[in-house]
Each structure stands twice: as C-alpha cells, then as structure tokens.
Amino acid sequence: MSTSSTRKQSDVLYEEAQTHIVGGVNSPSRSFKAIGGGAPVYMERGEGAYFYDVDGNRYIDYLAAYGPIITGHAHPHIHRALMEASSKGLLYGTPHALEVDFAKKLKAAIPSMDKVRFTNSGTEAVMTTIRVSRAYTGRELVVKFSGCYHGHSDLMLIAAGSGPATLGSPDSAGVTRATAKEVITVPFNDVEAFRNMMNEWGEQVACVLVEPIVGNFGIVEPKPGFLQAVNDITHEHGALVIYDEVITAFRFTYGSAQQVYGIEPDMTALGKVIGGGLPIGAYGGKAEIMETVAPLGPAYQAGTMAGNPASMATGIACLEVLEQPGVYEKLDALGARLEAGIREAANTHGVTITLNRLKGALTVYFTDEIVTDYDGAEKSDGEVFGRFFKLMLENGVNLAPSKYEAWFLTTEHTEQDIDETIAAVNRAFAEL
Ligand SMILES: Cc1ncc(COP(=O)(O)O)c(C=O)c1O
Numbered sequence: 001m002s003t004s005s006t007r008k009q010s011d012v013l014y015e016e017a018q019t020h021i022v023g024g025v026n027s028p029s030r031s032f033k034a035i036g037g038g039a040p041v042y043m044e045r046g047e048g049a050y051f052y053d054v055d056g057n058r059y060i061d062y063l064a065a066y067g068p069i070i071t072g073h074a075h076p077h078i079h080r081a082l083m084e085a086s087s088k089g090l091l092y093g094t095p096h097a098l099e100v101d102f103a104k105k106l107k108a109a110i111p112s113m114d115k116v117r118f119t120n121s122g123t124e125a126v127m128t129t130i131r132v133s134r135a136y137t138g139r140e141l142v143v144k145f146s147g148c149y150h151g152h153s154d155l156m157l158i159a160a161g162s163g164p165a166t167l168g169s170p171d172s173a174g175v176t177r178a179t180a181k182e183v184i185t186v187p188f189n190d191v192e193a194f195r196n197m198m199n200e201w202g203e204q205v206a207c208v209l210v211e212p213i214v215g216n217f218g219i220v221e222p223k224p225g226f227l228q229a230v231n232d233i234t235h236e237h238g239a240l241v242i243y244d245e246v247i248t249a250f251r252f253t254y255g256s257a258q259q260v261y262g263i264e265p266d267m268t269a270l271g272k273v274i275g276g277g278l279p280i281g282a283y284g285g286k287a288e289i290m291e292t293v294a295p296l297g298p299a300y301q302a303g304t305m306a307g308n309p310a311s312m313a314t315g316i317a318c319l320e321v322l323e324q325p326g327v328y329e330k331l332d333a334l335g336a337r338l339e340a341g342i343r344e345a346a347n348t349h350g351v352t353i354t355l356n357r358l359k360g361a362l363t364v365y366f367t368d369e370i371v372t373d374y375d376g377a378e379k380s381d382g383e384v385f386g387r388f389f390k391l392m393l394e395n396g397v398n399l400a401p402s403k404y405e406a407w408f409l410t411t412e413h414t415e416q417d418i419d420e421t422i423a424a425v426n427r428a429f430a431e432l
C-alpha cells in the first residue's frame with residue numbers, strides 16, 4: 001500500500017508540465033480530465049508489479065503502460081537484453097541480424113503472417129495495413145467497429161474508443177469531412193448490422209479493421225460466431241480482414257487472438273507487448289498482400305527508427321519470458337482471483353458493477369447491464385468510476401484513469417498483491 005497519501009511533488013511537476021507540455025501530458029489518456037481533474041501521479045520508478053512515485057508512495061500497478069508491460073516493470077531478462085543491445089549502438093539505419101531473428105520469432109508465433117515489417121508504434125502499423133489493403137484491392141472505403149481504437153491516424157479517429165472516447169472526442173477535430181466519408185462504422189458483435197452494411201457498400205470496401213477481443217472500451221469478447229461471420233462476409237465482398245492485435249497479441253496466449261478463435265485474417269497489426277516496453281509496431285500478412293509494400297511494390301511505408309536494435313532485443317527478450325511454461329495459466333489464475341474478490345466486494349458493499357474478464361485482463365463497469373458493445377460500455381457511470389479510481393489511488397493501486405480501459409495483470413503480480421488489491425477495492429467500495 002502507499003506509504004504516504006501526499007503527492008506534493010506530483011502536483012509541483014504537473015503545474016510545471018502544463019507550462020511546457022500541452023495539457024501537461026504526452027498522451028491525452030494520461031490526463032485526469034475525464035475523472036474529475038487533478039494532477040496525474042508522476043512515477044519515479046517501476047519494479048515488478050509496483051510503481052513508486054516521486055513522493056515515495058508505492059502502488060500496485062494494473063496500468064502496465066496500457067498493456068505492454070506484461071512481464072512487469074524492469075524485468076531483469078529484458079533489462080539485460082537492452083543493455084547488451086545498447087552497448088553495440090542504439091541505431092544503425094542499416095539492416096541487422098536481430099530484426100531477422102525477431103521477424104522469424106513473430107512469424108512462428110503468428111502463422112497467418114508470411115512476411116512482416118516493423119514500425120515504431122501501433123498507430124503506424126494499423127495506418128499502413130489500411131494503405132496496403134487499398135493498394136492491394138484498388139478500393140478506398142474502410143470499415144471499423146464503433147468504440148474500437150486503432151491509434152491516432154486520421155482515418156481511425158472516427159468513432160474511436162479509449163482516449164478519444166474518454167475525453168469526449170470519438171470523432172477528432174482536424175479530421176476532414178472527406179476523410180470521415182471514407183470510414184464506415186458498425187456496432188461490435190452485431191452480425192446483422194455488419195452484413196447489411198456490407199451488402200450496401202461491400203464492393204467499395206478495401207478492408208475491415210477488427211480488434212478481435214476489444215480492449216479499448218474495456219475488455220469485450222466477440223460473441224460466438226461473430227469473428228467468423230465478419231471474415232466470411234468480408235471475403236464474399238472481396239475485401240480484406242485486418243486484425244488489430246496491438247493489445248491482444250501475446251496478452252491472452254503465446255501468439256494472437258486469431259489463434260484463440262481459429263480464424264485467419266489477411267493482415268495483422270501488432271505493437272505494445274512485442275516491444276517489451278520500448279516503442280514498436282509491426283504488421284504482417286499473406287505474402288501476396290505484403291509484396292505490395294515498397295521496395296517490392298507500390299505501397300510506401302518507411303521509418304528511420306523502424307526495426308531499431310534496442311526494440312528488437314527487448315521484444316525478443318519479452319517473448320522469451322512469455323514462452324516459458326505456465327505464464328498464461330498464472331495470469332488467468334490471478335485474474336480469476338481478482339475477479340472473484342471484486343465481485344464479492346461489490347456484493348458486500350451493494351455496488352452495482354458488470355465485470356468483463358479474459359485471463360489476465362479485466363474491466364469493471366459501473367452499470368448493471370452486460371457490456372458487449374460500445375453503447376453498453378458508455379452506460380458505465382463515469383462519475384462513479386472517477387471516484388473509485390481516486391480511492392484506489394489513495395489505497396495504493398494504480399489503474400488507468402478512464403472507465404473505458406482495462407486492468408492488466410503481469411507475470412510479476414503475486415496472490416498477495418491480488419489480496420491487497422481486493423482489500424483496497426473493499427475500502428474504496430465502502431466509501432463510494
Ligand atoms: C488496439 C490498438 N491499436 C492501435 C493502438 C495504437 O498504438 P500506439 O499507441 O502504439 O500508436 C492502440 C493503443 O494505443 C491499440 O490499443
């Protein structure tokens with residue numbers, strides 16, 4: 001639990017940050033605007049499942065940097081890999097062996113990808129899959145599901161979840177009307193709406209972007225048959241299916257969500273966990289489609305930092321940790337323990353919640369309705385969430401400051417951490 005409830009140094013840093021950094025933060029999701037304001041907590045150090053802030057408070061962390069830190073903070077194996085890589089120079093601008101090793105490792109884990117290309121972020125990876133799908137099909141329209149977040153490229157800021165939804169701008173200003181007209185949105189988990197839309201527009205659609213397990217309006221699993229129907233209908237109309245597995249890859253199993261459901265997309269976008277904590281993205285797919293990319297084909301994509309040795313080394317090291325036996329079983333068992341404890345706390349204190357969990361990721365919605373799509377997630381009471389979030393912080397637990405985000409378990413959480421967290425939830429629910 002936190003050693004002190006004061007966060008004076010955080011307040012001072014935030015005050016200063018606002019003078020120099022827009023909104024005081026380098027990603028809007030980090031601001032506390034949507035949960036009633038106040039200074040975000042300035043972390044000084046992460047170690048395993050814990051964060052220590054600049055005022056000396058300790059927190060059990062479930063943010064995990066919005067997903068990437070699945071092996072906990074400062075994991076020794078990843079740290080060693082980074083030290084070794086950086087001792088040989090941080091950036092080459094030339095090909096090097098580690099990028100070949102990592103490409104092979106990713107392909108072995110996600111067999112639908114014949115070829116891959118590394119980028120610097122999930123945003124770039126998704127943005128490029130769209131470009132490639134357009135180049136390959138010769139079509140222009142793009143379909144996405146409402147409330148899913150696929151990064152901050154112009155096209156993907158239509159009906160976007162996560163940060164944009166949290167801050168009330170699912171359709172960002174600055175995206176032109178012409179761009180918005182290139183994107184069609186449909187509700188997640190609604191096969192009929194998807195089929196009807198494709199019957200009307202399908203012949204002009206280049207690609208359908210799917211978060212196969214949603215992570216950006218909380219954790220929402222696809223209903224049985226939904227992903228298969230999306231694949232079948234999309235292919236009937238000659239369009240490509242792109243799985244955005246930036247959150248899901250290596251989060252629920254060693255590999256991707258497509259393997260969990262036994263469905264192959266045409267292309268896959270990756271990020272987060274595959275960098276082991278350093279900036280990264282990647283995309284891959286069937287050879288015929290990937291060969292549309294320069295220098296083989298006419299679709300251009302590039303990056304000065306792409307495939308840099310440090311990100312390759314930490315990515316490989318992270319996957320080496322995750323491929324050890326028992327990792328995902330442990331994440332599931334800890335997740336189940338946490339879920340049971342939160343449910344019991346809600347019963348004890350008469351707090352209405354809906355809890356969605358898949359293995360080591362969960363979301364607590366403050367609503368009595370089941371959440372299978374974005375409309376459902378929107379019903380979660382943001383004002384109650386804001387109070388809950390702040391009470392959890394006071395009780396030494398760090399969550400994402402948004403009702404739309406997930407709690408992420410790491411390999412470093414212990415049963416004792418979970419029990420401490422459940423005790424904190426009980427104290428928070430008692431005061432809500
Ligand atoms: C599913 C999904 N796609 C894409 C992105 C964009 O990735 P990045 O923040 O690395 O640009 C994110 C998160 O930010 C994400 O959750």
Ligand SMILES: N[C@H](C=O)CCC(=O)O
Pocket residue numbers: 027028029030066149162163215216247405
């Ligand atoms: N939910 C987002 C990505 O998954 C959060 C990342 C961000 O907006 O900074």
